[in-house]
Amino acid sequence: MDHDVIVIGGSFAGLSAAMQLARARRTVLLLDTNAPRNRFAATSHGFPGQDGRGPAEIGGALRAELAAYSTVAFASEAAVAARREGDGFVVSLAAGGKITARRLVLAYGVRDTLPDLPGLAERWGVSVLHCPYCHGYELDRQPVGVLARNDMAFHQAMLLPDWGPTTLFTQGSFEPTSEQRQALVARGAELETTPVVSLLGPSPKLEAVHLTDGRTIPLAALFVAPLTLPSSDLANQLGCAMRDGPTGPYLEVDAMQATTVPGVFAAGDLASPMPNATLAAAAGVLAGAAAHRSLVFDPDLALAA
Numbered sequence: 627m628d629h630d631v632i633v634i635g636g637s638f639a640g641l642s643a644a645m646q647l648a649r650a651r652r653t654v655l656l657l658d659t660n661a662p663r664n665r666f667a668a669t670s671h672g673f674p675g676q677d678g679r680g681p682a683e684i685g686g687a688l689r690a691e692l693a694a695y696s697t698v699a700f701a702s703e704a705a706v707a708a709r710r711e712g713d714g715f716v717v718s719l720a721a722g723g724k725i726t727a728r729r730l731v732l733a734y735g736v737r738d739t740l741p742d743l744p745g746l747a748e749r750w751g752v753s754v755l756h757c758p759y760c761h762g763y764e765l766d767r768q769p770v771g772v773l774a775r776n777d778m779a780f781h782q783a784m785l786l787p788d789w790g791p792t793t794l795f796t797q798g799s800f801e802p803t804s805e806q807r808q809a810l811v812a813r814g815a816e817l818e819t820t821p822v823v824s825l826l827g828p829s830p831k832l833e834a835v836h837l838t839d840g841r842t843i844p845l846a847a848l849f850v851a852p853l854t855l856p857s858s859d860l861a862n863q864l865g866c867a868m869r870d871g872p873t874g875p876y877l878e879v880d881a882m883q884a885t886t887v888p889g890v891f892a893a894g895d896l897a898s899p900m901p902n903a904t905l906a907a908a909a910g911v912l913a914g915a916a917a918h919r920s921l922v923f924d925p926d927l928a929l930a931a
């Protein structure tokens with residue numbers, strides 16, 4: 627085998643998994659195409675010790691720490707295929723070539739699909755947002771909107787009044803029940819049923835949204851629930867089971883981040899219904915430790931088979 631473990635995806639989850647394996651002096655190859663999910667935001671918030679630093683800066687610091695360990699190798703390459711072979715795995719690279727390892731950690735994240743509305747995609751991560759915990763504080767209690775796509779809009783509109791005066795645009799996609807209407811009123815959120823047709827202001831800033839009846843509503847940010855898909859179908863190729871989450875499918879894992887396929891571990895947004903950098907890193911720690919334990923306690927993948 628070329629490596630003890632191949633980690634596919636080198637951001638919060640993958641780097642944290644590789645760190646545990648490196649500290650156990652195991653050989654690790656980290657494959658990464660360097661497109662972390664939060665790359666659209668200038669700053670990242672809530673990650674302990676790194677609050678307010680840029681995603682690339684945080685990633686660079688984590689990679690530099692890992693590079694100090696002699697058993698870690700990095701490759702800026704995309705994995706395009708993976709399969710089990712004997713007591714290990716074969717991974718094919720986009721650039722050609724195959725590599726082998728005794729265990730896999732999948733940490734390649736998810737990709738977002740946004741609503742198709744003029745001016746929306748270019749503001750993603752700056753004034754079009756999905757997570758108030760990540761970027762709500764910096765809005766400084768200015769007016770915010772929620773653009774409904776499904777029931778998630780209710781959840782967002784209930785939370786957001788803690789960050790600023792909130793308008794829920796139902797967009798013909800979400801009809802609140804009478805209980806939900808009462809709850810929104812109690813939170814001080816406004817309901818607007820006339821659809822938003824475009825976003826206004828010098829992009830990537832947002833100043834207002836334009837409605838079909840010609841009105842404009844001033845807003846500093848518009849929150850949407852992204853729809854997510856895994857960034858690759860490698861888990862599918864390996865036969866890992868999936869679950870349905872609030873924004874899309876995610877990988878089924880146990881309490882130690884083991885997927886349903888023996889020898890394959892997964893961590894981060896790819897394997898969680900709750901996307902968050904700190905949670906991705908924590909899950910990566912578990913996945914790295916679990917992959918190491920699997921090498922020790924089940925070297926031939928016999929117990930799990």
Ligand SMILES: Cc1cc2nc3c(=O)[nH]c(=O)nc-3n(C[C@H](O)[C@H](O)[C@H](O)COP(=O)(O)OP(=O)(O)OC[C@H]3O[C@@H](n4cnc5c(N)ncnc54)[C@H](O)[C@@H]3O)c2cc1C
Nearest residue numbers: 635637638639660661663664671705735760894895902903
């Ligand atoms: C706009 C935005 C802002 C956000 N802001 C915050 C914030 O402030 N705080 C916070 O806690 N969370 C934030 N998040 C959520 C955060 O980005 C994710 O929770 C976190 O990035 C998940 O880490 P991860 O390691 O699972 O995946 P990712 O960070 O998405 O990394 C996956 C890595 O895998 C690589 N990859 C993908 N496919 C392959 C392949 N086939 N082969 C090799 N490599 C591959 C990618 O290039 C990428 O580098 C934000 C999300 C968005 C969309």
